[in-house]
Amino acid sequence: MRKPAAAALTALALLAAACGGTDGGTAATGGTFTFALPADPGALDPAMGVLSVTNTVLSLAYDPLVHYSAAGKIVPGLAETWQVKPDSVTFTLRKGATCSDGAPLTASDVAASVNHIADPATKSPVYGVFVPVGMQAKADDAAGTVTLSMPEPFSFILESARSILVVCGKGVKDRSLLARGTSGSGPYRLAEAVPSDHYTFEVRKDYAWGPAGATAKDLPDKVVLKVVPNEQTAANLLVSGSLNGAALFGPDRARLEADPRIGKKVVASGNGQFFYHQGDDRPAHDPAVRKALTQAVDLKELAGIASSGTGRPATALTLEPRACPGDTVTGHVPAYDAAAATAALDAAGWRPGGDGIRVKDGKRLTLRLMYATTRGAGVQAAAEYLGAAWRKAWVEVKLNGGIDAKVSESLNSTQDWDVAWVPIGVTLPSQLVGFLSGPGAPKGANFAHLSNKRYESLVAKAGLVPSAEGCPSWQESESALFENADLIPVVENTVLQASKGATYEMQASLFVPTSIRLTEGG
Template sequence: MRTPAAAALTSLALLAAACGGGGGDGGDGGGAPATGGTFTYALSADPGGLDPAMGVLSITNTTLSLAYDTLVTASDDGKLVSRLAEKWEVKPDSATFTLRKGVTCSDGSPLTASDVAGSVNHITDPDTKSPIYGVLVPIGMKATADDAAGTVTLSMPEPFSFIVESARSLFIVCGKGVEDRSLLTRGTSGTGPYQLTEAVPSDRYTFKVRREYAWGPAGATAAELPETVVLKVIPNEQTAANLLISGTVNGATVYGPDRARLEATPGVVKNVVPFTNGQFFYHQGDDRPAHDPEVRKALTQAVNLKELAGIASSGTGRPATGLVMEPRPCRGDSVTGHVPAHDPAGAAAALDAAGWKAGPDGVRVKDGKRLTLRLMYATTRGAGVQAAAEYLGQAWRKAGAEVKLNGIIDAKLSESLNATQDWDVVWLPIGVSLPSQLIGFLSGPSAPKGANFAHLDNKRYESLVAEAGLLPSAEGCGQWLEAESALFEAADLVPVVENTVLHAAKGATYDMQAGEFVPTSIRLTQGG
């Protein structure tokens, strides 16, 4: 994988915050649509630099989604639908997209096939050092343009399942931003229905509507959109909830305890959607206890995963069904029946059989070495994750392990996983939209030489993804799902819960998909 292991893993962990299903359009919208006006949304952090090629933070992509389009998008059931591309032709190793006519950039210039190809090739250029290369844009992808025909072709060096699906995550830069990328640090240059007009870091980002916009999915236009969208940076979730209840802001995404208060507030439009997965990985280095698959399975059997799921999600989660988030290209449940079941007695017997015998203080010992587990987790992931770590520690202590909890901030997570490697178990969220985006993390060179931070070596997984990667996406779904199940059966990683998030609105309605606005869905409502 070209992306350095540490940078790629940071992308994985941070992109997790981007994932989730449709947006806040459930319930009573509070009245008929209103024209004009300002829609204000509570942004939980500053988005940083706004160049789409460098946009790895979820909050950055939320911001960019107002101003940029992609070639295709996904419906709620995961099916691909047109966006900038009106049609496409797919071959095993390439896809050719025909662009819509009449699309313009925010500076008035027409969108060209060269703009689209340039957006791809800029990301794949080694000099760019784009953190989304190898995560959102597959390694080896190239783009060529035919401006006369209005077509752009994305190609891979060998057959690849998700060529078209990869295009749904790629924001297209056009106009002045193509020639001068420095304009994109605090500005936008895209074909979306909004253009950034004011950027005040750590305070607000103001967008103005482009009334000429008429090329949205399914014929969506800007005719009924609010005149202005303000993304107000409000890091404190309680403050955001208070402002939404008072009507000062129209929308907010809430993860923590304030969601219960909002769900009980009349007049608040509520929609609970999938957010990201909660799971843990075992370090399988040669000198680690979990190198032995029987030890991994025994440690998994020692944990009541149903109870753990409730704790980790503070009671707001759903049963885990896979590693890829909604809207998934492959529908199905790869988890049920493939994870070692809760069986403390069986766990004890398996550890005995593996040579780990209880010592005088109750801690198991093998060849003079204590069964010590260093459990790492991010302290910035909320009280549920802290409680989940404590619960895991208790379960494994009962099974005869010495457990050391190591809570660290997100910024140190990648360094600790890859560079120091001083851990045995890690609670790590995953948020990707395609199963192919996980291959480099779940196989291949181990850290620090590669992105395989847990030193996984699952030959069945590797064989299945290699086979699936050569098939068209729909035809390979069976193999992709079976590959995930192979990981769970070997206890390489243990899926625990699918977290959910609340998209809330007052005086407005809006949709979000995978943590990004569906900008043509934003409406202010009368009587809200």
């Protein structure tokens, strides 16, 4: 069974779960809604779209089989009804849905979307994340049904369908059309793509199969997504009215939060945490060293630094809307105690050498701390704080910041790191199993070479029963990782969803496109 590509995890850092909307005035009809993207989305094929900015763009043009409601419940999408078994789910599609080229949506389209991602030749980075490893789809066009099946029972077989964006029409047979175009059943179609500048979508007036019966009637005629990498620029454009919406993480959000002319909502946007490399030749292979290094850090202070004071306490690996709600963090992470950390490193055989750096068997205790410089000033400051905390314990720390591509290469290929700040933003615990267990990189997705037998046993048990029944085991499995200091949850980041002259909602970095409205006096 093929494992997902390890490189995908770096991109998972941007799959931030953000559920929320913005406030405004009286709804207006027609017009153009303009939103800021922090980066260019790249190729627009849903099978390759693992970056959050890519999926933000795709969400305007593609529908999933089911949606999440604001309360986190599964509700109909392209599927009207479904029948769930332990190892399969059969969806009955709604009638009348069409693709952007006018072709009717078929069960075969849905099956092709799933099977294309699961095909080893595709090398899709979302296989094992959005589409579970081993999933296959079978269509019955006459009955209007499609069945997603697994080799064995799988907890989240229904919930996984929320993340699968269905390709239909001409794009099914010619995926090359999707590099700079769209071929979906969503309420918008891509009309113009100017990479690194803007992407213009036009509404489909015939769209009438949105969640809860939503139609295109009240939607803006156009949506323009402008590439604005600088947050200060995005904030200025929003205040001036040149933008209707933007998501802000950094210091510029404070002035928008204080501006009464701006619609605003603060929502979750992904976890901040760090992993220890547990390869046989790494100092963090020893659990005593991992726990000591964790005790040397004031995680509460680190959380404030990493999030620039805008974060929330981390309570789980997955984010809202959670399939398994609850706190898996509190009481399970080694507590801050600098003196205990020093004593534990001494006991593990790492003693200060002549220059003050700890040494064991002639080898210096050196940590190469890797992080992405593209994640903002908070992450840079967090890396510097971690370095300072460990240096106080006589550990040599080398900061190794780089762009996402460099971090991805280090995780997947060169393995040139000892500690990595790798945010995660997923809503299903099953989406992380391949990254937290199994073959280590580069042979598998387990980039940190984790080997937590308790975690593996618990997820194996949880995965074989329905999601609600398995939740206690899923939650216990996360806590097992924290207790063993395999990865250290630090903070749940937040983002300001800001608007002016419009309202909109987003879930897990995806637009709820039928929620977009221009407003008068907003």
